[in-house]
Amino acid sequence: MASLGQLYNNKDSGLTTKKTFMVPLAEIYAEEGYNVRELNIPHVEEFRDAFISGEYLPPLAVEVTERGVKVIDGHHRYYGALAAVEMGHEIVRLECKDFVGTEADKIAFMITSSQGLALTPLERGIAYMRLQNQGFSNAEIAKKVKRSESDVLQHIQLNECSPYLKSLVRSGSLNYALAINISREHGVYADREAARLMKKAEDAGKTKITKSIAKPQFNAAKARRVLELLCDAEFSNTNGECLILTDGTSEEINRILTEYRQGIQTDPALTSGEQQPCQTTDESSEECLPVLKMDLINKSVQLWACAAAAFGDKEEFTFFESKFAHSWLADSFEHPTIVVVMPEIILKAKHLMEKYLDSKELRSWLESSVCAAEEIDHVHERMIDVANEAMGDDKSPIKNMADFISLMKGTPTDTWFNIRKLRAAVFASIDTEVK
Known part of the structure; x- marks a missing residue:
């Protein structure tokens, strides 16, 4: 049987060569965190079994570095070979080919390679972010990875979602597009809204948040019925603007409207958007969330501590920063379970609250002591510094x-x-007490 080598020797065949090399396994390495794909153990085991059974596997794409031969594409094949060796199967060398290109080309190759597992949305978002950090625009990234610009934008936005939303996407409990929508619509309340929707899905016997759960659609037939009933209604400006319904239609219209309102009810604290001004009526007024530092403190020292720990201590916070602080405190100051707050931020909030209360306690004592009123601020500042050193x-x-x-x-x-x-x-007094 003729071989490609024999055919290549025929100069009229048009064949060319592209070399691969058999590289000792000991010289190959994978850089931790380099692969945009998370290591999939079942996939590694599939390659392990393939090596043991002697099946043909495509060569790894590699580059030579000072450390050795670095894997660019083929990480699961590489770890599969290591797993086969651990089971006692002898693998001395792996077939490799040089990868030629820039760092951006390497990332794009990992994204578009057909040899590996399909990228998850989170992995694709990380890869796009790497390219963006190298200075590529969304349009340039889209061209490089052969996807649409909107696809690139969406996956980069996924990177900006909270760790909780990402965990739901990773586990398959939430579609990545829905995760982006929830993050965009609910802002700092996104985790709380996602937890509510997850509970709603579980109560309905489902394992994931679907679009019908996140954004339930009102019955189209009933919506059309309302339009039919309103078709013959007339506007009147006699006593202000009003709609005059035809006889016998008001009860059915109100019934459908009531059903619609019940279907779209949400927790007002979860909604987001632009800051709305307080609206007042003759009978009641809607309370605005405080944004000034002193207003937050007057409402609750813990509330201010939440805001200052999360966003830095300042004289005025944004409306959404105030909303986040309210949400955190409503959940739990020290042990929030719905709102995601990093442990170090919780510790910082506790520290800020303790410092504020200490300062207030010292000032109260100074105001009741022999210290003159005009000297209190300066004395208070000195004493706070020394007190912090002593404590x-x-x-x-x-x-x-x-x-x-x-x-x-x-x-x-x-x-x-x-x-x-x-x-x-x-x-000196402390030294005396210690002795």
Whole structure:
């Protein structure tokens, strides 16, 4: 039987060569976090079994680095070979081919390669983000990966969703397009809305949030019926604008409208959008969420601490930052379960609240002491600094502001107006107590 080599020797055949190399397995490595695909263990096991049974597998795409031969495409094949070796099967070398191109070309190749598993939406979003970080526009990325520009934009937006929404997408409980819509429509309340929809799906016996659950559609026949009933109605401006219905239609129209309202009810706290001004009526007024720092503190010190920990301490917060703080506090200050708050942010909020309460306690004592009113601000500032130093020392008996105030009661008042004298007096007293 003729071979390709023999055919290649015929100069008129038109054949060309593209070399592959048999590279020792020990010289090949995979860089952690480089592959845009998450490692799929069942897929690795499939390749392991293929190696053991001697099946043909396509060559790995690699590049040579100072460390060795780095895998660009074929990570699952590489780990499958390692798994086969662990089971006692001898694999000395793997077939590899050079990858030629820029870093962006490598990412695009991982996205478009037909040899690997299909990318999940999250993996595709990460890959697009890598290209974007290299300075490529959405249009350029779309051209490079052979997808539409809207596809690129959507998957990049998916990267901006919260970890909770991403976990639902990863588990298959939420379509990525719905996740983007929920994040866009509900902002900082997206996790809470997703949790509500997930519970709604589970109550309905479903394992995922579908479009019908997230955005239920009203019965089309009933919607058409309302239009039919309103067709002969007339507008009147006699006593303000009003709609005059034909006889016998009001009851049916109201019944359908009531059913529609019940079908679209949502928690007002979950809605988002542009900040709306407070609207008042003669009988009642709708309370606006406070955005000024002092307004938040006056409502609740914990509320301000939530906002300051999440967005930085400032004199005025945005409407949505205030909404997030309200949502967090309504869930739980220390142990939120619906609103996703990182542990370090919770600790920061607790620290801010403690510092504020300490400061307030010290000021209250100064206002009731012999300190002159015009000196309180300066004395308070000095004492706060020294108090923080004293309470921050593990060997110090000063554990809280009450301890510090008790110590200050025995400290000469002439030291209060000079921070060096104040610090010396405080730590001299502490040393005496320790001894």
